[in-house]
Amino acid sequence: MRNENSNREAALQQAALSDDQRARQDWISVLSTSPTARLIELFDAVSDTPEFAFLRKPESGLIMTQGRIGGTGGAFNMGEMTVTRCSVQLTDGTIGHAYQAGRDKKKARCSAILDAMLQQPERHAEIMGTVIEPLKAEKAALDAARSKKIAATKVEFFTLVRGEN
Amino acid sequence: MAITDLTPGFSDPVRDAAVSFRIILDAMARPGEVKSLPVVAPVPAPLNAAAVCVALSLLDSDTPYWLAPDLRNDRIIGHLSFHTGAPFEPDYKKAQFAFFPVEDLATVMQDLSIGTDEYPDRSATAVALVAGFGATGGVRLTGPGIETANDLSPVGVTPAGWKALERNSILFPLGVDILFAGPESLAAIPRSTRLTELEA
Amino acid sequence: MYVAVKGGERAIDNAHRLLAEDRRGDPSVPDISVAQIREQMKLAVGRVMTEGSVYDPDLAALALKQARGDMIEAIFLVRAYRTTLARFGNSLPVKTGAMKIDRRISAAFKDVPGGQILGPTFDYTHRLIDFKLAADGELPEEAISSEEAAPHALHVLDLLAGEGLVEMPEASINDEAPGDITRTPVEYPMDRQTRLQSLARGDEGFLLALGYSTQRGYAKNHPFAGEIRVGRVAVEFQPEELGFPIQIGEMEMTECNMINQFKGSKTAPPQFTRGYGVALGHGERKAMAMALVDRSLRAGELGEERTAPAQDEEFVLSHCDNVQATGFVEHLKLPHYVDFQSELNLVRKMRKQVDGCMTSAAKEAAE
Known part of the structure; x- marks a missing residue:
């Protein structure tokens, strides 16, 4: 039954994503999970941000989040989440998209521009180095620090009689 | 994909959709009155301006829509x-909005959803694309929202099309609501409106 | 019946001014910031998000500030706000098995792989008021482990799937478009998926009381907390324009899998059955109560006799929404002058008749 349930995700995930798509998935998730102020700070430090036109101006809306019964069963609607999205097109035609939790329009706009720049061969390495990698490292450090505090609350049972077998 | x-x-x-929604609402409330659209959006051919405004204002992820093959x-x-975010529905019988050239009115109207006695609101809205509105011919409209009578003459409605609209008005409170979408204006014949054909 | 009553605009306007002033309280005390509420009243924020049914900590904190700490008022504000926003779509189902764990315990199995992780819990505190907190906000020295917690702690109950002693959650036919009570009118009986949506936004107090009633013998179902976990999950969404799923953010949530004894039926052997509960943010009590009620509402499906309120789907689901409940209860405050006048007249008339009868009866008795 779990197989049946995970079919949908599997179909989506394994839809033979190209390396480019996987790389894009990765930087988009870095942008969407990073703190707003820090992302904007790094964006502002980028020189020569390109001219762009909005395909869709930043707008806030909702995405219904779904869970699964028992964690692995049938899908159900848990509640919505505020999301802000934005799409831009650079003068060379490159399109950048952003969908991010929260209501910050500036963050969505900066992320869409960065998503577009990251697709440009001439800017990719630079943006990875000045924006994506620092954000990723900072997030990983925060998560690791939290995880170590959490690990310290793990119960170490000491059992007097061990098992029955 | x-x-x-x-x-x-x-x-x-936000603003343009609200303005456009208001115009559509006015058109529905005043059957047969041709309303001009003050807002513009890029029009991907072969749609026209009013059809695009209707789509951008009324469609969302809960409204499957159908496009006639000529418009698709x-x-x-x-x-x-x-x-x-609206899903394209290949079967027009299941669509909540149907966009088609006005020449197809008679055939499309036959099978669009007319709602149920419990939920008359679950009917479809027909968006017929027209080249414009003529000065003579067409139909005389009476009913709610019309003080005495309004004459409406969307270019290109076939005699069979008018017959289909007459049949539709008899179904009230079930039935389809029709929007005639032109290059710069639109008009409506909701299901509550009665029609009499005029001599051209 | 309500009759429009005119007048009172100035009084209402002034009442709003006074409300704003009272919300602020003594101006010599510093104003509380939304960020302070978000960070320091986190569990209240979680409840507003869960029952307001919108994940947005800043929005929930602001609603709490505006509502002067009144939970249901804040939830109402969030529910009203959500109606102004367009829905972009549905997320992929979140993978709670891949949660970044803050807390994960099982009251049924001691030695779970990954271990019992207490996380930030009130459970072992002594519930003594800490007066030091009033004097200063000093933190105790932090405890840090040299290692990180296991990144992907498996669901405890999945580990038992092999033996077949615990039921596995069923797949569902409408997995891609589960019922949505915010989009389609509610109809009973409801499938379990739609029921869970309704319970997820249901009032914590109401579900707590119902869950408690099942433990006290009204629909007895012998629950064990199979697993409770709190942490962050990735929320993924697939925009049409991209054609592949992307992460749009992280969401803190709580999940509870209860396991309940089940004697078996004609079609099912004796085994443990399950109830499921979730909350946005950290909300264990809500998730646990919801899991108990989810299980008791499965009475029909499991062939159990329905004897208690917690097993009555329509009763539970049509009364668990506190915004609906408060709307109907609190509307009694609004002017019902004409209503009451007509009832007053009716009672006067009836009274007259009764008095008339009594006088004539007294007369007869005297004769």
Whole structure:
């Protein structure tokens, strides 16, 4: 039954994503999970941000989040989440998209521009180095620090009689 | 599956959609009155301006819509999906909105959803694309929202089309609501309106 | 019946001014910031998000500030706000098995792989008021482990799937479009998926009381907390224009899998059955109560006799929404002058008749 349930995700995930798509998935998730102020700070430090036109101006809306019964069963609607999205097109035609939790329009706009720049061969390495990698490292450090505090609350049972077998 | 050929929708989505919604509402409330559209959005051919305004204002992810084969291409489906989130429905009997050239009125009207006695609101809305509105001919409209009578003459309605609209008005409170979408204006014949054909 | 009553605009306007002033309280005390509420009243924020049914900590904190700490008022504000926003679509189902764990315990199995992780819990505190907190906000020295917690702690109950002693959650036919009570009118009986949506936004107090009633013998179902976990999950969404799923953010949530004894039926052997509960943010009590009620509402499906309120789907689901409940209860405050006048007249008339009868009866008795 779990197989049946995970079919949908599997179909989506394994839809033979190209390396480019996987790389894009990765930087988009870095942008969407990073703190707003820090992302904007790094964006502002980028020189020569390109001219762009909005395909869709930043707008806030909702995405219904779904869970699964028992964690692995049938899908159900848990509640919505505020999301802000934005799409831009650079003068060379490159399109950048952003969908991010929260209501910050500036963050969505900066992320869409960065998503577009990251697709440009001439800017990719630079943006990875000045924006994506620092954000990723900072997030990983925060998560690791939290995880170590959490690990310290793990119960170490000491059992007097061990098992029955 | 990704949509790559994208153009902007309304330039100020919130305001423009509200303005456009208001015009559509007025058109529905005053059957037969031709309302001009003050807002513009890029029009992917072969749709026209009013059809695009209707789509951008009324469609969302809960409203499957159908496009007649003549109006259908990947670019339009991608455009509407990007800006409205609405799913394209290949079977027009299941669509909540149907966009088609006005010449097809008689055939399309036969099978659009007319709602149920419990939920008359679950009917479809027909959006018939017209080249414009003529000065003579057409139909005389009476009913709610009309003080005495309004004459309406969308270009291109066939005699069979008018028959289909007459049949539709008899179904009230069930039935389809019709919008005639032109290059710069639109008019409506909701299901509550009675029609009498005029001599051309 | 309500009759429009005119007048009172100035009084209402002034009442709003006074409300704003009272919300602020003594101006010599510093104003509380939304960020302070978000960070320091986190569990209240979680409840507003869960029952307001919108994940947005800043929005929930602001609603709490505006509502002067009144939970249901804040939830109402969030529910009203959500109606102004368009829905972009549905997320992929979140993978709670891949949660970044803050807390994960099982009251049924001691030695779970990954271990019992207490996380930030009130459970072992002594519930003594800490007066030091009033004097200063000093933190105790932090405890840090040299290692990180296991990144992907498996669901405890999945580990038992092999033996077949615990039921596995069923797949569902409408997995891609589960019922949505915010989009389609509610109809009973409801499938379990839609029921869970309704319970997820249901009032914590109401579900707590119902869950408690099942433990006290009204629909007895012998629950064990199979697993409770709190942490962050990735929220993924697939925009049409991209054609592949992307992460749009992280969401803190709580999940509870209860296991309940089940004697078996004609079609099912004796085994443990399950109830499921979730909350946005950290909300264990809500998730646990919801899991108990989810299980008791499965009475029909499991062939159990329905004897208690917690097993009555329509009763539970049509009364668990506190915004609906408060709307109907609190509307009694609004002017019902004409209503009451007509009832007053009716009672006067009836009274007259009764008095008339009594006088004539007294007369007869005297004769």
